[in-house]
Amino acid sequence: ALFHLMCVWNVLIQFKPCSNDATGYGPIFEEEPLDIVYTKESPDRHISMNCRARANPAPTYRWRRDNWEIKLMELPNEHYSLVGGNLIINNPEEKKHAGIYVCVAKNMYGTVISKEAKVKFGYLEEFPDEERDPVTVKEGQGAVLLCVPPKRWPAEVTFRWIYNEFPVFLHPDKRRFVSQSTGNLYISKVEASDAGNYSCYVFNPQIGKGVYSKFIPLISTEEKKRYKADLVVKFPDTTAMLNYNVTLECFALGNPAPHIVWRKIGATDLPASAQVSMSGALLHLYNVQYEDSAGYECEAINQKWQDWHQAWLYVEAAPEWAVTINNTQKDIGSEHTMSCVANGKPVPYIRWLKDGYSYGKGELKFSSLTFEDSGMYQCIAENYWGIIYASAELRVIACAPTFELNPVKKYLLGANNGRVVIECKPRAAPRPRFTWTKGKEVLFNNSRISIMFDGSLEILNATRNDEGVYTCLAENDRGKANSTGTLTITEATQITVAPENTQVMVGEEVHLQCQASFDPSLDITFIWSLDFRVINFYLEWKHYERIMDSGELKIMNVQLRHEGRYTCTAQTVVDNVTASADLKVKGLPAPPGGVRVEEIRDTSVKLVWNQGADHGSPILGYTIQTRDFYALTEVDWKDASTSPTPLSGRSVMADVVDLYPWMEYEFRVYATNGFGDGEASIPSMKIKTWDAVPVVAPTNVGGYGGKDGELVITWTPVQPQYFYGKKFGYVVAFKPHDDVDWWYETISDPETRRYVHRDASFRVKSNDFQVREFQVKVKTFNSKGDGPYSLSTTVYYPRDVPSESPTDVYSRPVSSHEALVWWIPVKYWRKYDDTEPGANRIFVPASMNQTRLENMLPDSHYLIEVRAYNGAGVGPPSEHCEMFTKRAPPSVAPQMWRYISYSGKWLYVWWHHIPYDWFGNESFPLYYKVFKGILLCFI
Incomplete structure (x- = not known):
């Protein structure tokens, strides 16, 4: 009886019907198990590994550990249990349960493994109990304090150091x-x-445990000798995953x-994703790509020496499907090829x-x-970085x-x-x-009639004699089976009026004719x-229109994009015929293509x-x-x-000259006819010209002397386009007027516009009656x-x-927010050491004797004074000038109506007056005036 059942089951599996309504299919994983790290300290005394597959009929599940099947059904097991497709491991033990697990899902159509x-x-083991030297x-x-971390898994841990006592952690810095x-x-x-005393602290985030070493005393003795830079931490050749x-x-x-x-x-720069941290000790490369694969160098620099190290970064990738497999239904006895392609580095x-x-x-x-070839197939691609x-x-x-x-169509x-x-x-x-x-006539292949590979019947040059009842027999x-249809021959469709080649100017209208007999x-x-x-007349109605009851095409407001070959297709349910014509549109030239830079120099490119x-007119240039x-x-x-x-007009290349060095450019070209x-x-791809020595010097170089031996040197910074290279900065040179030797100071910030030099010898002595003079100049530099x-x-x-103050200070209000001030100037003035910090100020050059005060409060009383200043400070004030600003203008507009005559030759306007401000905060209008329909009030 058992043998009989097994034979019947085998026949059912091998018989594969052709019906389209079959709903059965093999297992497809919806959830697969993940890697698990389990610790003895875990409060959960079990491990759960999930597995779920979609299939019809529903699948059964089995599990394998290290390629050995776990016996879940035959014998009871105190550790393993199955819940749905999930495997539960109770009271896990490392020797019994560590390993590689796979889930196996199976139904009548095949088997797949996860x-x-x-x-x-x-x-994470503890540090040894021995005292540290x-x-x-x-x-x-x-100094180098060795951690010597204990054995651990996983190996990915974080290191910190405790200083003197827990939890005082050392904060890394430049030193x-x-x-x-x-x-x-x-x-x-x-x-x-x-x-002090230092302890190495090791923390494993995956298991949530940390341990620390015995304290290591660090004893320093006095000596402050300088010595050269020496790299002691050097990154090795590294392979990273894409x-x-x-x-x-x-x-x-x-x-x-x-x-x-x-x-x-x-390369001139680090990758765009690069970030330097820990005072330069760490280089982070985020989301690394293949183009980041290169040699990297770190250089340590101090005043005594420089040391450097180079190593290579390799970028590889886990497998990724380029071509995969799909469910396929094939005839018995036919040929079939299954292939899949995966990208990755190394090559997967x-x-x-098959069925696991x-x-x-x-x-x-x-x-x-x-039939034995039926089943569930799995393509597996793997390399060092992963498996899919x-x-x-x-x-x-x-x-x-x-x-x-x-079936064969009934009427043909x-x-x-x-x-x-x-x-x-x-x-x-x-x-x-x-x-x-x-x-009743059997048809055979001849010069007009042929039976095609897929079983279809082809008839060439059909005539009325080919009308009749046709039957296809398949066996x-x-x-075997057959199907029948009746063939009727109609008159062929023919183009009687075809469209003609046409030339038209941009913006004109053109008609293309098309008529046919049928x-x-x-x-x-x-x-x-x-x-x-195919032209969509609904979406392109602004330019295309099909004349009703005919095949004529009207093109309105012709543009350059409408140029091309127009094809008219006359179509019936039986056949179709076509006729074509070319439309040439004359107008502005088309944009050039393939714009690219082939040679790069400092001030020019090719x-x-x-x-x-x-477009119908020769290109002039x-x-x-x-x-x-x-x-x-x-x-x-x-x-350019x-x-x-x-x-x-025949040019296809040129040198673009007079460019800025070390500047990012993109280029485009247009033609003229x-x-x-x-x-x-x-636009072309962006390029950067080569760097060069700067040629532009700072402008407006000047300065002044300050208090306590200050010499302030000022200049207008050079615009960034004139940097001409990286590491741009300034060299400031100055000297007393009678000295021969210059003093120099290097400024590395290109945005700096001021340098202050302090020297006690510059201070004015009581017996010094001369104004001291200094010569100053500034130059630029780059790499x-x-x-x-x-x-x-x-x-x-x-x-x-x-010692003098400005005289004859006079002011006049202009509006509720502005006023004009005049004075007779004194030839000094300075911005620093202000004795009235609460007052509003405006600073003007010594050559001016008037200025405009803005953002003043309306209807307010102001006291205005003018002082001179120089590098040493602010001089005495002028006499106070009193001034009252005007009241604010009305805050609301007149409410206006208008009436237009029937003839449209005149306009009658009337409005409500602005309400009177009884509190006196706003000015009252003196009269109203209309400008071209705009009503203004004047105060």
């Missing part, structure tokens, strides 16, 4: 660095305040504390599973499918031919002298043999297309482009435009200087070299503050 999930037991170091020297690779604490130069983050470490000992600089070898290895068991590698080829699965069902079918779903139409195809597409497996009859080893028993439709794109269409990094808007393009000049300037090209100095300027160091 991706692998690792169960590991996490731990003290570290003795002299002040100014470097102190904690390596997250080794846990060691590095101090570039030890200071007296560093003395789209993940990576951190590179570099730290140096030295006194003074070294400064860390990072570079990407072969491809292998196959290994089935080959590379590509699967079937020369003659059998793709599943699909292959179903091999066999059935007798049937026309139930797709064909055009006289045309081609007729009568489709015959029954459902059958394996592929059937086809026989056609017309009435295979499972059975069988009167049929309906005809005219379809127009432009360059094989630009290349492809010529665009001239080209214009090149540039947009640099500091363009204010997207449309801020400027005409070129060589040669001008550019002829007899109709005017055409549309500009798509390529020094630029020119500005003109030398004389700066005067004053003996004292101004």
Whole structure:
């Protein structure tokens, strides 16, 4: 009896019907198990691994550990239990339950296995109990405190150091660095305040546990000798995963504390995603890409020496599907190929599973499918970084031919002298043999009639004699079936009036004719297309219109984009014919294409482009435009200087000259013909010109003497487009007028506009009756070299503050918020050391004797005074000038109506007066006036 049941089950599985309404399918995973790290300290005394698959009929589940099946059904198990498809491990033990698990889902259509999930037991051992030896170091020297972390899993932990007592943690800075690779604490130069006890603290975030070492005494002795930078933390060659983050470490000992600089070898800048932290010790690269793969260099610099280190960053990627597999239904005995392609680095290895068991590698080829080839197939791609699965069902079918779903059309139409195809597409497996009859006559292939591979019947040059009843007979080893249809021949459709080639100017209107003859028993439709794109008259009504009851096409307000080949298709249910004509549109030239930079120099580039269409008028010339990094808007393009000049209509390249060095540019080109300037090209890719020595010196160099030996030197900073390179700055030179030697100071901030030099010898002595003079000048520099100095300027160091005050101060109110002030000037004034900080101030050059005061309060009483100032301070005040600002204007507008005459030649206007302000806060209007329909009131 058992043998009988097994045989019946096997027959049911092997018989695959062809019906389309089959709803059964093999398992498809919806949830797969994940890697788990379990710790003994976990409050949960069980591990749950989830597995859920969708299938019809519902699947059954099994689990494997290290390729051995877990016996869940046959024997009771105190540790394992199955809930749905989920595996529960109670009271897990490392020796029994650590390993690689997979979930197996199965139904009558096949078996699939899940991706692998690792169960590991996490731990973090304690530090040894032995006391740590003290570290003795002299002040100014470097020190390294070794962590020597205990064994652990997972290996990813964070390191911190405790200073003297828990929980006082050391905060890394420019001098102190904690390596997250080794846990060691590095101090570039030890200071007296560093003395104390240190403990290495290790924390594992996945298991939530931390341990710390015995304290290590750090003893410092006095000596502050300087010594050179020495890199002691050096990142190794590193391999990172695509789209993940990576951190590179570099730290140096030295006194003074070294400064860390990072570079990407072969590039001017670090990647855009790069970020430097921990005072330069860490280089973070976020979301790394293949182009980030390169050599990286860290350089440690101090006043005694510089040290550097280079290593390589490699970027690789986990497998990712490029071509995968899909559920397929194939006829028994047919050929079939299954393949999948995965991208990744290293190149992924491809292998196959069938119903959960290994089935080959590379590509699967079937020369003659059998029922045994049916099942669930899984393509697996794996490399060092990961593994991915793709599943699909292959179903091999066999059935007798049937026309139930797709019979031969009952009534068929064909055009006289045309081609007729009568489709015959029954459902059958394996592929059937086809026989056609017309009435009782069996048809064979000849010069006009042929039976196609898919069973359809083709008739060429059909005539009325081909009318009749046609029957398709399909037969295979499972059975046979037939279907019948009646063929009627109609008159062929013919174009009688075809569209003609036409030329038209932009903005004009054109008509394209199209007429056709057709069988009167049929309906005809005219379809127009432009360059094989069917015209949508509903969406393009502004330009296209189809004349009713004809095939004529009207094109209104023709534009350049309407140029092309227009095709008229006259179509009936039986056949269609076409006729085409070219429409040429004359107008502005088309934009050039392929604009690109081929050579880059410091002040010029070689630009290349492809010529665009001239649109019926020869191109007279080209214009090149540039947009640099500091363009204010997207449309801020400027005409460029070129060589040669001008550019002829046959030009395809030119040198763009007079560019700024070290500037980001993009370029575009437009053509000109007899109709005017055409549309500009798509901008080129952005490029940066080479760097060069700066040639522009700061302007408005000047300054003044201040109090307590201050010499203030000022200048107008150079605009960024004149930096010409990186590391731009200023060199300030100054000297007393009678001295020979200049003093120099380097300013690295390009935005700086002021330098203050303090020297006690500059202070004015009581017996010094002369105003001291200084010569000052400023030049620029960048990484390529020094630029020119500005003109030398004389700066005067004053003996004292101004002793005179401005006279004849006079003011006049202009409005409720503004006033004008005049005075007779004194030739000094300064902004600092203000004795009246609560007053509002305006500073004007010494050459002016008037200014405008704005943002004043209406209807207010003001006292105005004028003072002179110089570098030493502010002089005495002038006599006070009193002034009252006007009241504020009315805050509401008149309410107005209007009346227009029937003739439209005059307009009558009336309005309500502004209400009187009884509180006196606003001025009362004196009269009203109308300007072109706008009512104004005057006060």
